[in-house]
Amino acid sequence: MAAAFSTYGFLLAAQPPRESAESAYFFLFPCLLWFYFRPGLRKVAVAFFLAGCAYHVALVGWIRHVTPSGMAGAAFLLALYNLPWFLLARRLLPRALEAGFAERLFTMSALSAAWVAIEWARCQFTLGFPWCPLSVTQWERPAILQTLPWTGAWSVSFFLVFFNLSLASYVHHLLVRRRKRTGGVLSSLCPDLYAGILLLTVMVSPFFLADHRGTEGDSLKVKVGVCQPYLKNKWEGDNAALHKDVLRRQTRFLSLMTPDLIVWPEASTPYSINRDPIWVEELAREAGVPLLVGAVVRQEEVSYNTISRVSPAQGLSPEAYSKRVLVPFGEYVPYPFRWIPGLRRMVGPVGSFVPGKDPFSFTLEDGRGNPYEVGSLVCYEDIFPQLVRESVRHGADFLFVTTNDAWFGEEGCPYQHAAHSVLRAVENGIPVLRCGNAGWSGWIDPRGYRRSVLMD
Structure with missing residues (x-):
C-alpha cells in the first residue's frame, strides 16, 4: 500500500499547479521496487485502485465545487483506467529484470507503449476524460516538448515511463545483477541506463538543433x-x-x-x-x-x-x-x-x-x-x-x-x-x-x- 501511495504521490507532485516536473522522471520507483518482490496480483489491484482514487481526488478535487458525486465518479473511473498498467508491470517486470538486455528492452518498450495506449483510450469514449496525461507534467519544460510536432504528446509520456524503467533497471543492476557476474569491465555496464539516456538525447535534440532566432519580422502580428x-x-x-x-x-x-x-x-x-x-x-x-x-x-x-x-x-x-x-x-x-x-x-x-x-x-x-x-x-x-x-x-x-x-x-x-x-x-x-x-x-x-x- 505504501508503494502505491508513494508512486501516485510523486506523480501528483509533478502535475500542475505544483512545480516539481522532475518527479515524473522517478515516480514509478516505489511500485517497481515492490514488484521485484512479486506481490500477489490481488494486493496490487487493491493497493493501486485505492491509491489511484486518492490521487485523482487530489488532482481533480476542484470538480466538487460543481458536483461532489461527479468528482467521486471521475476519480473512480480514472483509477480504473490506470489499473491494468500496474497489473501488467507486476507480471512482466520481475522476469525481465532477471533476463538479458534484449528482453528487458522489449519489456521497457512494451510497458511504455501500454501506458500510452491507456492514455489514448481515455480520448475515445463518451466517458473518456484525457485530463492531465503524464506528458502534462512537462508543460513548463519546453526543451522536452520539441518532438511533439512529429509524435504528439504521446512521445513525452512514452519517454517518461521508459526513463523510469531504465533507471529502475540500473538500480537493480547495481544491487543485484552486477554481483552475479564474473566478467570484466564490460559486465559492470548497464545498457538499460544508456538506452534511457539515448532516448532523452533524442527528446531534447530538436530544442538544441533548432534555429531560435525566429522570423518575427515576417510573422503575423495581431494585437x-x-x-x-x-x-x-x-x-x-x-x-x-x-x-x-x-x-x-x-x-x-x-x-x-x-x-x-x-x-x-x-x-x-x-x-x-x-x-x-x-x-x-x-x-x-x-x-x-x-x-x-x-x-x-x-x-x-x-x-x-x-x-x-x-x-x-x-x-x-x-x-x-x-x-x-x-x-x-x-x-x-x-x-x-x-x-x-x-x-x-x-x-x-x-x-x-x-x-x-x-x-x-x-x-x-x-x-x-x-x-x-x-x-x-x-x-x-x-x-x-x-x-x-x-x-x-x-x-x-x-x-x-x-x-x-x-x-x-x-x-x-x-x-x-x-x-x-x-x-x-x-x-x-x-x-x-x-x-x-x-x-x-x-x-x-x-x-x-x-x-x-x-x-x-
Missing part, C-alpha cells in the same frame, strides 16, 4: 485584448445587469489600447446572445473593434455553447462555432444514463446542449488590413489532440480557446487546463490564445513558451 471578468452566478438576482456592466467596462478599457480584436470567456453573456444581442452590438460599435464572444446560442428547444463574432459594422454574425465535445453530466446526459431518475438535475440551468459538428475558423483583419484565420475551441476541447488537429487543418493561423474555469474555484483547474494548451501549441506549431473567466488567460507560442499571461 488582442483579453477580457477576464470573473463572473459568477450570473442567473441569480440582479447579477445579469452587474455582469453586463463588468463586461462593458472591461471592453471599453481594452478598446483604449487600440487592439485588433477583443475576446470574451466562455458563456460570458447572461442570456443567449442571439436573443439578447443589442447591448453587445452597441458595445462593439462603441469600441470600434470586433469581438469574439463566448456565449450560449438558443434555437427553439436546444442550446449551443458557442464562440460568436460581433463586428462594429455588421453586428452579431449568424456564423458561429459550436462546441463539438460536450461535458457529460454537465452539458448533457449521455445515453443510457438519461433514463436514470434524477440525473437530469446535473445538467445546467440553460438546459441540454447539442454538440456542433464541424471545426470553424473566423476570418478577421489586423490593423494593416491583412486577413487572418482564428481557429475556435470551447472549454476543455483543447485536451483532445485530434479535435485540435481538425481545427488547425481548417486553416487557422492561431487557435482561440475560450473557457470558464471559475466554476471550479481557485485551485489547480486553470493551470492544469492551460498545460494542455501548451502541448497543443507545440504539436501543431501554432500559437494558442486563451481567455478564461477567472484565468488562465494569455497566449502560448508554437514552441510552448507562455507569453503575456494575465495573472489577475
Whole structure:
C-alpha cells in the first residue's frame, strides 16, 4: 500500500499547479521496487485502485465545487483506467529484470507503449476524460516538448515511463545483477541506463538543433485584448445587469489600447446572445473593434455553447462555432444514463446542449488590413489532440480557446487546463490564445513558451 501511495504521490507532485516536473522522471520507483518482490496480483489491484482514487481526488478535487458525486465518479473511473498498467508491470517486470538486455528492452518498450495506449483510450469514449496525461507534467519544460510536432504528446509520456524503467533497471543492476557476474569491465555496464539516456538525447535534440532566432519580422502580428471578468452566478438576482456592466467596462478599457480584436470567456453573456444581442452590438460599435464572444446560442428547444463574432459594422454574425465535445453530466446526459431518475438535475440551468459538428475558423483583419484565420475551441476541447488537429487543418493561423474555469474555484483547474494548451501549441506549431473567466488567460507560442499571461 505504501508503494502505491508513494508512486501516485510523486506523480501528483509533478502535475500542475505544483512545480516539481522532475518527479515524473522517478515516480514509478516505489511500485517497481515492490514488484521485484512479486506481490500477489490481488494486493496490487487493491493497493493501486485505492491509491489511484486518492490521487485523482487530489488532482481533480476542484470538480466538487460543481458536483461532489461527479468528482467521486471521475476519480473512480480514472483509477480504473490506470489499473491494468500496474497489473501488467507486476507480471512482466520481475522476469525481465532477471533476463538479458534484449528482453528487458522489449519489456521497457512494451510497458511504455501500454501506458500510452491507456492514455489514448481515455480520448475515445463518451466517458473518456484525457485530463492531465503524464506528458502534462512537462508543460513548463519546453526543451522536452520539441518532438511533439512529429509524435504528439504521446512521445513525452512514452519517454517518461521508459526513463523510469531504465533507471529502475540500473538500480537493480547495481544491487543485484552486477554481483552475479564474473566478467570484466564490460559486465559492470548497464545498457538499460544508456538506452534511457539515448532516448532523452533524442527528446531534447530538436530544442538544441533548432534555429531560435525566429522570423518575427515576417510573422503575423495581431494585437488582442483579453477580457477576464470573473463572473459568477450570473442567473441569480440582479447579477445579469452587474455582469453586463463588468463586461462593458472591461471592453471599453481594452478598446483604449487600440487592439485588433477583443475576446470574451466562455458563456460570458447572461442570456443567449442571439436573443439578447443589442447591448453587445452597441458595445462593439462603441469600441470600434470586433469581438469574439463566448456565449450560449438558443434555437427553439436546444442550446449551443458557442464562440460568436460581433463586428462594429455588421453586428452579431449568424456564423458561429459550436462546441463539438460536450461535458457529460454537465452539458448533457449521455445515453443510457438519461433514463436514470434524477440525473437530469446535473445538467445546467440553460438546459441540454447539442454538440456542433464541424471545426470553424473566423476570418478577421489586423490593423494593416491583412486577413487572418482564428481557429475556435470551447472549454476543455483543447485536451483532445485530434479535435485540435481538425481545427488547425481548417486553416487557422492561431487557435482561440475560450473557457470558464471559475466554476471550479481557485485551485489547480486553470493551470492544469492551460498545460494542455501548451502541448497543443507545440504539436501543431501554432500559437494558442486563451481567455478564461477567472484565468488562465494569455497566449502560448508554437514552441510552448507562455507569453503575456494575465495573472489577475
